Amino acid sequence: MDCEKTRRLLHDYFEGLSSAGEKTLVEEHLASCADCRRFLEDLQRTVLSVKGLDEVEPPAWLTQKVMARIREEQPVRGHLLSRLFGRFSAGIPVAAAATVVIAVFAVVLMRSMQPEIGRRMRPAGEEAQQAPPREAPAVTGSPAGSAARRKTEAHGEIKGRDVSAPGQKDAAEKAAPDRQESAPEPQRLSESHERAGSGVAPAPPAAGKAAGALRQAEMPGETSAPAVAPRADSEGSGVRKKEMKAGRPEGLTYERSVEQRHADGSPETVVTYEASGGVRKKIMEERFDAQGNRHGVQTAYDPAGRPWAEVRYEHGRVDWIREYDAGGRPRQGTSGRPWPWLHPGLH
Amino acid sequence: MTEAAHDEDGPLVSLCRNGDTDAFEALVKRHQKKMLNIAYRMTGSYEDACEIVQDAFVSAHKNITRFEERSRFSTWLYTIVVNQTRNHLKKAETVACRREVSLDDPVRSEEGGVCLEPASKEPSVLDTLEQREVQARVQQCINRLDEEFREVLVLRDVQGFGYEEISSLLGLAAGTVKSRLFRARESVRKCLKKLLGSP
Missing domain, CATH: 1.10.1740.10 (RNA polymerase sigma factor, region 2, helix turn helix motif)
Incomplete structure (x- = not known):
C-alpha cells in the first residue's frame, strides 16, 4: 500500500474506526515507513490541539435576551382567549377584554334561553343547555355579539362550554385517585422547567380570571399554559351536564359534563364526550383545582377509548407528560400532537 | 425505534x-x-x-x-x-481576511491567495499564557478554512459529534463528511506547522 492511501486510512485508524483488514494494512505500512509514522504523529497532535480548545460559556444575559425577543414577537401567544379576541382588543388588555365579552354574552344567552331550559330539562333532574347553532346570529351590532360570533365560527360547537359553563354548588366528592399511580413512569419535566412553578401563586378564582389572565401574560416566571377551566354558574343545582350541538352535517355533537365538584361548587373533573349516531365516546377528561387551574391528570382518548395522552398539572403547571402509541404502549418520546384541552377548536 | x-x-x-x-x-x-x-x-x-x-x-x-x-x-x-x-x-464575506493586520507573517490559503492574519485580541503577547496563545493559533487556523471544511472540523473535532449526526446536520453523505474532515485536518496541520513550528 502506498503512502497516499495509507494517510487517508490513518484518520479512521487513529480514531479507532478502521476495519480489522484496514488496521492490518496500515500497521504493516507504518512499520516500514518513517514518513507516515511522522504524519500520524502530526495528525494526532493536530486533532488534539483542536479538541483541546476551551469551551466558552454563554453570557449570563443570553437566555434573558432570547426570551425577551420571543416574548416581544409573540406577546400573547399561548393564551387561547387572547388569540381568539386578539383583533377585537386593540388597545385593551387582551385577556381582560376577552373575559368581559364572554361574561356579557353568557348572561345574555342564559337569560334568553331560560324558559326553554326550564321546560325541557328540569324534569330530568339535570340541567342541560343547548348552545346556539353555529349560524345563529349573535347580538347584532354589539362588540360582545360580534366577538362571540367570531368565536363561534372559529371553534364550532365547543364554544358552548364557555357560553354556558357549569357551576352548581353541590357536595360532590373530591377527585378520584389519579390513574398515574399504576401507570408506567411518565416523562417528568426537568428541574429547570419546574422551578418556575414553585412559589408561584395559583391563578385567581373564576371571578378574577381577567386579571389573572393578564398577569399570566405579563409575568415571565409564570406558566403560559392557557387556563380554560369551566367557570362556576350562578344558578342551578345538582350535577350539571352540558350538551353542545355541533351543527355539523355528520351529526356530531359534543357534550361536556362536570362529573365532580369541589366543596365550593367549582368544577373538579370535567369530561367531554363526542356523540354520533347514538354512540357516545369519551374524548377528554380534565381536572381542576378550586381556583380553576388545571390540577391533576388531564387525559385525551383516542376513538377506541384508550388514552393517548396524559398530562399531570400541579395547580396550572405541567408536572409530567405520558403519551401512548397506537398499541397503547407508553411512548419513549412524545407524538407532537396537540393536547385537545388546549385546542378546543380541534374537536 | x-x-x-x-x-x-x-x-x-x-x-x-x-x-x-x-x-x-x-x-x-x-x-x-x-x-x-x-x-x-x-x-x-x-x-x-x-x-x-x-x-x-x-x-x-x-x-x-x-x-x-x-x-x-x-x-x-x-x-x-x-x-x-x-x-x-x-x-x-471573508471573515479571516478582513481584519486588522498583525505583525505575523501571512499564510497562504489552500487556493494560493494570501490571507492577512487577524491581530491577536490579547493586550500583549508577553502577558499571554502559552496555552492561550496556542489556542488562539488553532482558532486562527480554523478561521482560515473554507466554510464547508470548517463546519465539519468544528462539529467533529471540537464538538465531538458522530459522523452520522454530522451527515444529518449538514445534509451531506457520510463519505463527503469524511473527505472534508480529512482535508480540513490536513490544512490545520499545515497551518499550525507554519505558525507554531509543529502542530
Whole structure:
C-alpha cells in the first residue's frame, strides 16, 4: 500500500474506526515507513490541539435576551382567549377584554334561553343547555355579539362550554385517585422547567380570571399554559351536564359534563364526550383545582377509548407528560400532537 | 425505534408547541452553550456567536411546529445554528481576511491567495499564557478554512459529534463528511506547522 492511501486510512485508524483488514494494512505500512509514522504523529497532535480548545460559556444575559425577543414577537401567544379576541382588543388588555365579552354574552344567552331550559330539562333532574347553532346570529351590532360570533365560527360547537359553563354548588366528592399511580413512569419535566412553578401563586378564582389572565401574560416566571377551566354558574343545582350541538352535517355533537365538584361548587373533573349516531365516546377528561387551574391528570382518548395522552398539572403547571402509541404502549418520546384541552377548536 | 423516540427534549417540545414559553426557556438553557460554541468556533468571534445563537433560537421558536421529530430536537437546533452561522459568514464575506493586520507573517490559503492574519485580541503577547496563545493559533487556523471544511472540523473535532449526526446536520453523505474532515485536518496541520513550528 502506498503512502497516499495509507494517510487517508490513518484518520479512521487513529480514531479507532478502521476495519480489522484496514488496521492490518496500515500497521504493516507504518512499520516500514518513517514518513507516515511522522504524519500520524502530526495528525494526532493536530486533532488534539483542536479538541483541546476551551469551551466558552454563554453570557449570563443570553437566555434573558432570547426570551425577551420571543416574548416581544409573540406577546400573547399561548393564551387561547387572547388569540381568539386578539383583533377585537386593540388597545385593551387582551385577556381582560376577552373575559368581559364572554361574561356579557353568557348572561345574555342564559337569560334568553331560560324558559326553554326550564321546560325541557328540569324534569330530568339535570340541567342541560343547548348552545346556539353555529349560524345563529349573535347580538347584532354589539362588540360582545360580534366577538362571540367570531368565536363561534372559529371553534364550532365547543364554544358552548364557555357560553354556558357549569357551576352548581353541590357536595360532590373530591377527585378520584389519579390513574398515574399504576401507570408506567411518565416523562417528568426537568428541574429547570419546574422551578418556575414553585412559589408561584395559583391563578385567581373564576371571578378574577381577567386579571389573572393578564398577569399570566405579563409575568415571565409564570406558566403560559392557557387556563380554560369551566367557570362556576350562578344558578342551578345538582350535577350539571352540558350538551353542545355541533351543527355539523355528520351529526356530531359534543357534550361536556362536570362529573365532580369541589366543596365550593367549582368544577373538579370535567369530561367531554363526542356523540354520533347514538354512540357516545369519551374524548377528554380534565381536572381542576378550586381556583380553576388545571390540577391533576388531564387525559385525551383516542376513538377506541384508550388514552393517548396524559398530562399531570400541579395547580396550572405541567408536572409530567405520558403519551401512548397506537398499541397503547407508553411512548419513549412524545407524538407532537396537540393536547385537545388546549385546542378546543380541534374537536 | 427512531432517534426521536429517545429524545429527552420531547416533553418540552410538546409544551412549546402548545404555547408554553417557559418550556422553550428550559430548552434554551439546555442547548445554548453547545450552540454558542459551534457558532464561536465557526466565526471566531464571541460577540457574533452570541448574536447568531439568539437568532437561531428565535427562528427555532417560530418554526417549532414544523419540527417533524424525524431527528432529535437538538440535531434540529444545531442545524439551525449552523445555517445561521453560514448566513452570517456570507454576509461578513471573508471573515479571516478582513481584519486588522498583525505583525505575523501571512499564510497562504489552500487556493494560493494570501490571507492577512487577524491581530491577536490579547493586550500583549508577553502577558499571554502559552496555552492561550496556542489556542488562539488553532482558532486562527480554523478561521482560515473554507466554510464547508470548517463546519465539519468544528462539529467533529471540537464538538465531538458522530459522523452520522454530522451527515444529518449538514445534509451531506457520510463519505463527503469524511473527505472534508480529512482535508480540513490536513490544512490545520499545515497551518499550525507554519505558525507554531509543529502542530
